[in-house]
Amino acid sequence: MKRNRLWMAMAAASLGAAALAGCGQSQDVAPASASGTGTPAPAAPSAVAAPPGSPAATATATATSTGTAVATGTGAAVATGGECTAAQLKASIVTQPGGGAAGSVYRNLVVQNTGSTACTLQGYPGVSYMDAAGKQVGAPAKRNPEAAMTAVVVAPGGSAVAEVQQTNAQNYGDGCELTEVAGVRVYPPNDTASLIAPQSTVGCANAQIVLMTVGTFQPA
Template sequence: MMTIIWRLRPGALACLGLVLVLSACSSSDQTSAAPSSTTSAGQASPPASSPAPGSATPASPGPSSSPSPTASSGGTPTCRAGQLRVSYADDADGGAAGSVYGHLVLTSTSTSPCAMTGWPGVSYVGGGDGHQLGAAADRTDRTGSPAVIVLVPGGSAAARLQQAQAGNFEGSCSPAQADGFRVYPPNSRTAVFVEHAAQACRSGSAHLLTIGPVIAR
């Protein structure tokens, strides 16, 4: 039996070694290219740090602030009806012929300063149920801007009130006994009742009351 011996020249051996090395490198690259994880659909999962499509990172909320109160002067809030005690007193000097003069006094019951400016709204009420009698008070001193009055706790302002006698309006009065006044403090939509017996008129055409702006006391 004849034995065949392959003899390779040195250059051929070098080429054979290079072929083996390249083959090993190619196999290693194909193995490392495989995906590290897949979804159930066989697609690569997105990195955990990536946001989902169509989503946005919520912004941090800004600082909240409460609305400021309505200011009448220098940031002082307007006096509300619930912060005031309202009373009426006739003037010491009585009145003129056919009228009686007095003052509505508005005293602060608040624990902090409040402000007011302008005219109270005033009307007679009666019948034991608070229904209005006659026309609401007309305003005096309407030229110029009324003063802004700042009330400290316990402080007060006053508005002069003229009451014409119902007898001045014979034929258009339809007299009725008033239980007192319905008073709206300046710039307020809430009224308070002030007890004061007086002869009023049912008719709205009879203007018995005239009110001035609030002034400091």
């Protein structure tokens, strides 16, 4: 009887100790998953366009814009100015080196800007022979359709040129009506006034015969 009581007392003590041990253990915490999503990093600020008129906006517009190239005649680079007029030009006829051809000669009509401001020449000049009295001799020059159209800025003291092919008047016989020529009358593009390039030669009074072909103005 005493032995049974002792066994029961020991069993009760063992159960109590186990209960105390259970209460003393801390609760398990599940480890954070390695593949879980953490707190997202703050996003980098997006670019903001500069307001119109600001230095940054102006610099960007300048860097991306393109301009139109303009050829310049002899002389320093200058602003384009307005169209050249006869009043600010001086003209001369210069034979090209080796410019002789069968029955004709290639020459340059050279115009110099004698004014104090730059001006622009673009297109064909009007060209015709004149006698010593200033009267036109024969037909005016025809235009060379293959000549390139270029805007030429001519600085003060600078020049531009237009090629002129002059056919020998003697090639046409009696029908030419040979007439002494004192110069070439030149009308700048879009100008009703003219200037004279001195040249001593002969032309045809017959207006049905065209002795000259002229090109567009080009840089000298």
